[in-house]
Amino acid sequence: GVLIPLGELGARVDELPKDRKIWVICAAGARSLKAANALVGAGFDAVSVAGGTNLWVEQGRPFDSGE
Numbered sequence: 001g002v003l004i005p006l007g008e009l010g011a012r013v014d015e016l017p018k019d020r021k022i023w024v025i026c027a028a029g030a031r032s033l034k035a036a037n038a039l040v041g042a043g044f045d046a047v048s049v050a051g052g053t054n055l056w057v058e059q060g061r062p063f064d065s066g067e
Helices: 008-017 030-041 052-058
Strands: 020-022 046-048
Touching: 008 030, 020 030, 030 046
Parallel strands: 020 046
Antiparallel strands: none
């Protein structure tokens, strides 16, 4: 995966593939929804993961904290 903070998205959009769906995630879902909408506007197939990583962890799904 590619980690791009929302504030860097415009400058780094060329790092993303245009030939596959892009799943965008943040902690709660608000920033990822903004990013996904911007990507769709730029011609990408992008979706925001509802509930973000907080809900993912609450549901007991596997994750790597990066620590």
